[in-house]
Amino acid sequence: MFRKKIRFAPVFFLAAPLFFFTVWIIAPAFYSIYLSFTKVDLISPTKFVGLYNYKVLFSDSIFYRCLINNLKWIIIYLTVPIPIGLALALGLNNIKRVQVLKVVFFLPMAISLIAVNLMWAWMYNPVWGIINVVLRRLGLDFITRAWLGDPSSVLYAVVFASCWNFIPLIVITFSAGLTSIPPELMEAAKIDGASSLQQLRHVTIPLLRSTFVIAIVLTVISSLRAFDIVYSMTGGGPANLSNVLAVYMFHEAFHDLLLGYGSAIAVILTIMSSVFVVIYLNNVLKKEISY
Numbered sequence: 001m002f003r004k005k006i007r008f009a010p011v012f013f014l015a016a017p018l019f020f021f022t023v024w025i026i027a028p029a030f031y032s033i034y035l036s037f038t039k040v041d042l043i044s045p046t047k048f049v050g051l052y053n054y055k056v057l058f059s060d061s062i063f064y065r066c067l068i069n070n071l072k073w074i075i076i077y078l079t080v081p082i083p084i085g086l087a088l089a090l091g092l093n094n095i096k097r098v099q100v101l102k103v104v105f106f107l108p109m110a111i112s113l114i115a116v117n118l119m120w121a122w123m124y125n126p127v128w129g130i131i132n133v134v135l136r137r138l139g140l141d142f143i144t145r146a147w148l149g150d151p152s153s154v155l156y157a158v159v160f161a162s163c164w165n166f167i168p169l170i171v172i173t174f175s176a177g178l179t180s181i182p183p184e185l186m187e188a189a190k191i192d193g194a195s196s197l198q199q200l201r202h203v204t205i206p207l208l209r210s211t212f213v214i215a216i217v218l219t220v221i222s223s224l225r226a227f228d229i230v231y232s233m234t235g236g237g238p239a240n241l242s243n244v245l246a247v248y249m250f251h252e253a254f255h256d257l258l259l260g261y262g263s264a265i266a267v268i269l270t271i272m273s274s275v276f277v278v279i280y281l282n283n284v285l286k287k288e289i290s291y
Contacts, residue, residue, distance in 0.1 A: 029270075035263035042257050053264035063265070065240050066248045069155055073223035073244065076159045077166070082215055085170025090200070092171070093178045109168040117232040120161035124148050148234055154242045162229050166222060170215055177211030178204070217276045224273050245269045 036054070039047045057063050088105055108116065123129050126146040135144045147157040181204065189199045227246035230236060236243030236251065245265060253262025 032263045032266050035260050036267045038260045040259040042259070049260070053261050056261065057264050057268065062240055062243070062248060066243045066245045069242065069244050070224055070226070072155060073159055073226055074220055076156070077163065077219045077223045078216065080163050081167045081170045082219060085167050085215070086174050088167070088171045089174035089178060090204075092175060105171055106168045108165050113165070113228050114232060116161070116165050117229050121148065121233050124157055149238060151238060151241050154234060154238065158230055158233055158242050161233070162226065165229075169218065173215045173218065174208065174211060177208045181207050213279070217279050220276045221273055224269060
């Protein structure tokens with residue numbers, strides 16, 4: 001009897017987490033899929049409309065504007081945080097005793113996202129924001145502008161602020177990958193007369209291939225999930241020029257109370273993210289099996 005109780009103990013330990021995961025994650029996800037096929041506005045009774053929400057969605061100009069903005073997020077995230085994160089990780093990997101610098105680089109991740117958003121909103125202020133103040137002091141008045149109000153700069157200003165907060169995650173990812181590279185390979189390359197650039201090109205980069213895949217997938221998923229910084233800094237304005245799919249979904253579902261239409265946007269966003277989640281999990285599982 002005692003052995004049987006011990007054998008079934010893991011099941012009981014997993015019961016509570018599985019219950020809450022089902023209640024708070026799985027069930028709402030399936031309910032959202034159901035809502036995407038209905039017309040729900042919290043005023044009239046729920047009505048099943050089939051693919052009507054998706055038909056309207058794919059003819060919605062705002063949806064395509066948000067989709068294009070998300071694609072711009074992805075491009076900027078791939079060309080800014082990843083190279084900078086790799087460079088910082090390589091630099092920190094060569095610093096053995098200066099732990100203070102590592103803390104400084106990882107600090108943005110420890111700051112509340114709301115605090116980060118408010119900080120950057122203050123910095124972008126057209127009158128007394130530090131960015132415009134510095135540009136004026138340098139005699140570059142022609143560059144100053146209302147960064148969050150100018151249609152030509154609002155999206156890039158928000159993405160840049162988000163990059164600042166996202167880079168530490170990429171640094172951590174590449175730092176973990178660098179620690180897995182056997183030191184013997186680097187020493188052998190040095191003995192063969194390889195320069196630092198040659199070691200990076202022929203040893204470090206090839207051995208970081210799986211880490212690059214993970215970093216790229218995390219970057220794309222984070223780009224598609226962009227919400228809090230856009231919502232708190234611009235709300236998607238002006239004229240939806242900084243709007244993204246997650247913010248548009250929230251606005252339609254909880255502001256205009258079009259729960260069915262908002263759920264359809266959420267389903268499309270989930271499908272887009274799931275493609276990269278599968279790539280990420282496949283790469284992680286292959287890495288685990290290789291170990």
